[in-house]
Amino acid sequence: xxxxxxxxxxxxxxxxxxxxxxxxxxxxxxxxxxxxxxxxxxxxxxxxxxxxxxxxxxxxxxxxxxxxxxxxxxxxxxxxxxxxxxxxxxxxxxxxxxxxxxxxxxxxxxxxxxxxxxxxxxxxxxxxxxxxxxxxxxxxxxxxxxxxxxxxxxxxxxxxxxxxxxxxxxxxxxxxxxxxxxxxxxxxxxxxxxxxxxxxxxxxxxxxxxxxxxxxxxxxxxxxxxxxxxxxxxxxxxxxxxxxxxxxxxxxxxxxxxxxxxxxxxxxxxxxxxxxxxxxxxxxxxxxxxxxxxxxxxxxxxxxxxxxxxxxxxxxxx
Numbered sequence: 283x284x285x286x287x288x289x290x291x292x293x294x295x296x297x298x299x300x301x302x303x304x305x306x307x308x309x310x311x312x313x314x315x316x317x318x319x320x321x322x323x324x325x326x327x328x329x330x331x332x333x334x335x336x337x338x339x340x341x342x343x344x345x346x347x348x349x350x351x352x353x354x355x356x357x358x359x360x361x362x363x364x365x366x367x368x369x370x371x372x373x374x375x376x377x378x379x380x381x382x383x384x385x386x387x388x389x390x391x392x393x394x395x396x397x398x399x400x401x402x403x404x405x406x407x408x409x410x411x412x413x414x415x416x417x418x419x420x421x422x423x424x425x426x427x428x429x430x431x432x433x434x435x436x437x438x439x440x441x442x443x444x445x446x447x448x449x450x451x452x453x454x455x456x457x458x459x460x461x462x463x464x465x466x467x468x469x470x471x472x473x474x475x476x477x478x479x480x481x482x483x484x485x486x487x488x489x490x491x492x493x494x495x496x497x498x499x500x501x502x503x504x505x506x507x508x509x510x511x512x513x514x515x516x517x518x519x520x521x522x523x524x525x526x527x528x529x530x531x532x533x534x535x536x537x538x539x540x541x542x543x544x545x546x547x548x549x550x551x552x553x554x555x556x557x558x559x560x561x562x563x564x565x566x567x568x569x570x571x572x573x574x575x576x577x578x579x580x581x582x583x584x585x586x587x588x589x590x591x592x593x594x595x596x597x598x599x600x
Contacts, residue, residue, distance in 0.1 A: 292354040345403040357391040374400040383435035387493045483539045511571030551585035
């Protein structure tokens with residue numbers, strides 16, 4: 283009898299990414315996996331695919347995850363005292379997100395079974411990234427964060443350009459000419475695309491953060507997205523997260539690049555676009571909490587630059 287997914291046990295891989303740490307070697311030891319060049323092949327008991335580490339110039343490295351699991355895997359990175367190492371995680375799964383910050387936080391990635399996985403972790407030093415930017419003032423606030431903040435954490439949704447760049451990296455293999463050079467170019471392309479997005483944010487005072495702050499601000503995000511039909515009560519969300527209202531607002535904007543309400547409204551309209559694939563315009567509007575369909579149409583058009591009816595027509599769905 284096939285065991286329901288909810289009752290399957292998760293496999294946990296705990297690691298501490300300190301100096302000299304190699305993810306693939308540690309992963310291979312933990313699971314008795316085969317190493318083939320710079321790749322570790324997943325054992326059949328875990329799934330099918332590979333994890334690959336590529337080491338480039340001056341400490342820049344890539345860790346690529348390409349696989350489909352047969353059971354849930356949880357990757358837990360323990361916090362360290364090292365603050366000079368920065369990581370960018372480009373996650374091409376359903377939510378398509380990027381996380382950028384110091385690597386001294388505890389972090390946890392839950393990877394479900396039966397879902398093609400494609401995500402990339404880019405590892406670098408502060409010094410290397412600052413040398414790459416050389417912005418001559420246009421990125422002064424970001425450079426100050428990178429240079430002086432003992433710990434920081436920023437979140438961005440992946441753009442279409444980022445998704446395409448991530449896909450181009452995934453297509454590089456052993457047969458690719460000058461593959462190391464191409465990895466370097468593609469990695470810098472992703473870094474550029476992320477930096478360009480971050481530089482478009484409004485400048486604000488940078489708050490110091492720790493692992494507890496990161497955990498709480500993700501709880502805030504989960505809370506406001508739990509029900510997209512009801513705008514969040516910010517005092518209630520702050521109390522639930524155990525933060526002051528002022529700090530919650532400042533830290534949310536710093537992490538996600540927008541106010542809580544604007545972020546909620548954008549996610550609401552993204553959900554509306556998804557629902558229009560299967561529901562009518564009026565059904566979608568009512569489902570996400572709009573009693574006035576004219577108001578829903580105006581908000582949708584403001585976000586997507588197209589009216590919901592025309593958007594649905596363009597999908598070719600009756």
